[in-house]
Amino acid sequence: MRLATLRRVALANGFVRASELRIPVEQARREVGALIFDSTIMSLNGDISCRDCHRDEFGSTDGLPNAFGAGAKGIGRERMHSGGKILPRNVLPFWGRGGKGFDTLFWDGRVRLDGERIISQFGDKPPSRDPLIVAAHLPSVEIREMVIDTPDIHERLVQEDVAGAHRLQAELARRFAGDRTIGPKLAAAYGVAPEHLTFGEVVDALAAFIRDEFRIRPTKLERFVFEQGAISKDELAGGLLFYGRGRCSACHGGPYFSDLGFHAVAFPQAGFGKNGFGVDEGRYNATLDPKDRFLFRTPPLYNVSKTAPYSHSGSVVRLEDAIVAHFDPLRLVDPAKMSARARADLYARMGPASREPLPSALSDEEVRQLVAFLRMLDFAQR
Ligand code: HEC
Ligand code: HEC
Numbered sequence: 001m002r003l004a005t006l007r008r009v010a011l012a013n014g015f016v017r018a019s020e021l022r023i024p025v026e027q028a029r030r031e032v033g034a035l036i037f038d039s040t041i042m043s044l045n046g047d048i049s050c051r052d053c054h055r056d057e058f059g060s061t062d063g064l065p066n067a068f069g070a071g072a073k074g075i076g077r078e079r080m081h082s083g084g085k086i087l088p089r090n091v092l093p094f095w096g097r098g099g100k101g102f103d104t105l106f107w108d109g110r111v112r113l114d115g116e117r118i119i120s121q122f123g124d125k126p127p128s129r130d131p132l133i134v135a136a137h138l139p140s141v142e143i144r145e146m147v148i149d150t151p152d153i154h155e156r157l158v159q160e161d162v163a164g165a166h167r168l169q170a171e172l173a174r175r176f177a178g179d180r181t182i183g184p185k186l187a188a189a190y191g192v193a194p195e196h197l198t199f200g201e202v203v204d205a206l207a208a209f210i211r212d213e214f215r216i217r218p219t220k221l222e223r224f225v226f227e228q229g230a231i232s233k234d235e236l237a238g239g240l241l242f243y244g245r246g247r248c249s250a251c252h253g254g255p256y257f258s259d260l261g262f263h264a265v266a267f268p269q270a271g272f273g274k275n276g277f278g279v280d281e282g283r284y285n286a287t288l289d290p291k292d293r294f295l296f297r298t299p300p301l302y303n304v305s306k307t308a309p310y311s312h313s314g315s316v317v318r319l320e321d322a323i324v325a326h327f328d329p330l331r332l333v334d335p336a337k338m339s340a341r342a343r344a345d346l347y348a349r350m351g352p353a354s355r356e357p358l359p360s361a362l363s364d365e366e367v368r369q370l371v372a373f374l375r376m377l378d379f380a381q382r
Helices: 002-012 027-037 076-081 131-136 151-156 162-178 182-190 199-213 220-227 233-243 319-327 340-354 364-375
Strands: 111-114 117-119
Touching: 002 220, 002 233, 027 182, 027 199, 111 131, 131 199, 162 182, 162 199, 182 199, 220 233, 233 364, 319 364
Parallel strands: none
Antiparallel strands: 111 117
16 A cells, blocks of 8 residues: 555656656767866866766765865865865756756756746857756856966956857867867767867767766666565655655655755755855845745755765755754754854744745654665666
8 A cells, every 4th residue: 555655656746767857869979078078178277177076986976065176186075175266065966967857957046948948147148948058068167166267367268258258168169179089079979170169069069978977767766666666664654754744745856856946945054155154045146036045956866875965055964964954954053163153144044944845853763764765766776
C-alpha cells in the first residue's frame, strides 16, 4: 500500500524518467565543448577555466562555501588560500541544466525564459533563446569570476556593459579560433572557416557539452517508480514525508525537484554576501522588487548528497542540517557568537520565510529518513 502511494505521489508531483528530460546534442559540438570547458582561454587574464569551479569530484561544484575566482589556484580547499577573488555565492551544480523545461538559471534567476522571452542582463538583445546558452555567456565577463578588473582591462574591454562584454568575448573568440586544437575542431563542428568563428559558436559548443555531460540519468527512484525496484524502510518513510507532511514537494516538486520558482528559507548567511558582508538579498538583485528580498531559486535536488556545502551562501555542511534550516534555523547558529548585524540579517530573512509553506518541526529520525530518500536521487552509476 505505502509503496503504491509513494509511486503515485511521485508521479503526481511531476517525476519522470531521466530519458524524458534529455535534449540530444551534436557529438562533434559536445566534444569541442568539453575542451572549451577545460580551457583557461575563457579567462581573459585570470587563468581559470569553467572546470576550476565546476569539478566532478564535488558533484560539479567546488566543494567550498563561496567560489574563488580569477587568480585562485588548486582544487577544493587549496583555492581558499591562493590569493583569488571571492565570489560571494555557493557554486551551483549542473545536473539537468539544459534539459527539457529547465528555464531558470542562477540562485537569483537572473537568466530566465518567460514564455518566449529571455529575461537577462542582455535586455532585449539576448544572444540566444536558450537559457543555458545565455547563462554560459556570463562567467567570462563577470568581474572576479573569470576576469580581473585591472585598470587596463577595464579601460579596453570590460566596463560591465553589454558593448564591453561583446568586445571582450570577440577577443576570446579570436583566441579560441587561434588555438591549434580547439580552433579547427570548432570550425569543423559548425562548418565555418576558423577566421569566421564567433563567441556564439564557442558558447554553443560549451552549452552542448554541459547539456549532455550533466544530463539527468537513471536513479534508484526511477527504478522504484517505473521498474518495481526495491527500496528500504527509511527510503520509503522519507519519500512519504517528502511528498506529505514534510511539504518538501510544495517547492521541490516537478521533474527536477524544483519548481524553478523563488522562495525564502532562513539559512544562516556565512560571511560574504552578494550585498555586502553577511547579506545576500537574492532574487531582489535581479528584479529590484522589494517583494523579492531574500528569495532564492529552489535548488533542484538530483545528486544533492554530492554537492555540499549547501544553500546560496554555502553556510551548511551536512545534508541533515540543510533540511533543519527549513524549520529550525536557530538550531544551526550560536546567536551569542554572531555579530548584531548578522543577527539582524537572520531576523530579516525569517520574516519572508515565515510566510512560506515550510514544514513544521520534524524529528531527527524524520530528517534522517528524508536524507535516505534524497540519496535515491543520486545517479545510479556514471
Ligand atoms: C570562480 C568559480 C566559477 C567559474 C570559473 C565558473 N563558475 Fe559557473 N558558477 C559559479 C557560481 C558561484 C555559480 C552560482 C552563481 C549565482 O547563482 O549567483 C555558478 C553558476 C553557474 C551556472 C548556473 C547553474 C544553475 O543552476 O542555474 C552556469 C550555467 C554556470 N555557472 C556555467 C559556467 C560556465 C559555462 C563556466 C565557464 C565559462 C563557469 N560557470 C565558470 C562559479 C563559477
Ligand atoms: C517554501 C519552499 C521550500 C520548501 C517547502 C522546502 N524547500 Fe528546500 N529549499 C528551498 C529554497 C528556496 C532553498 C535554497 C535557500 C537558500 O539557499 O537560501 C532550499 C534548499 C534546500 C536544500 C539545499 C540544497 C542545496 O543545493 O543547497 C535541501 C537539501 C532542501 N532544500 C531540501 C528540502 C527538504 C527535504 C524539504 C522538506 C522537508 C524542503 N527542502 C522544503 C525551498 C523550499
